[in-house]
Amino acid sequence: GEKVEQHESTLSVREGDSAVINCTYTDTASSYFPWYKQEAGKSLHFVIDIRSNVDRKQSQRLIVLLDKKAKRFSLHITATQPEDSAIYFCAASRHYGNEKITFGAGTKLTIKP
C-alpha cells in the first residue's frame, strides 16, 4: 500500500522567514495530495491540496509543489507568523473523495519570535 514519508519531524524557523516541509510517496497511482494542520490539543483541519494535473498551487502564504517524477511534494509557508506553529501532515490518495488518504508522520513547526 501507499507509504508517505515526511522528512522533517521538527522544524524551527524565525518569524517572517519561510518554512518548507518535504514529503515523498510510493504509489505511482496517487493523484491527490492534501495537507492538514493540527494545533496543540486540537483536531486536524485542512489547509491546502494539490492534484497531479498541476505542479504548483498557491493559497495566500501557502505554496504546494509537486514533482511526480520524483514522487515528492512540499509545503512552503512564506512570511511565517506565530499562529503557523502546529503539526503539519502531508497525505496522499489515489483520488480525492473516493479513496482512503494515507498520512505522513507529521512535522512539528515552531515559529520563533
Place this chain on the structure above:
Amino acid sequence: NAGVIQTPRHKVTGKGQEATLWCEPISGHSAVFWYRQTIVQGLEFLTYFRNQAPIDDSGMPKERFSAQMPNQSHSTLKIQSTQPQDSAVYLCASSLLGANTGQLYFGEGSKLTVL
C-alpha cells in the same frame, strides 16, 4: 453547522471490556472515515464508508474491531475485548462527495484509554 461530532470525548475502559465510539458527520456529507492517532504510529486509516456502504476496511484489525453506518447521520466504531495497545485518539472525518475538493472535516476525536 456544528461540524463532525464525536462522542464520548474521553473513555477509560479496563482490559477485555468493550468500547463503542460514535460519530455524527456533517449533514449532507456522504463519506465517513475513521482514523486512529497515536504518538508511535501516527495517523492510521481504519475504515471508510460512502453513502453508508463500507468501501474500504483495510486498516481495521479484523478480530476485535467493527464499524457500522446504519444511517446517514451516524457511524459507530466498536472495539471488543479492548487491549492496552488500543489506547489512542480515534478520529472520525466526513467529506462531501461530488464537490470539487477531497477535503476531510475531522471531529475532535475520542480518546480511548485501556487500563
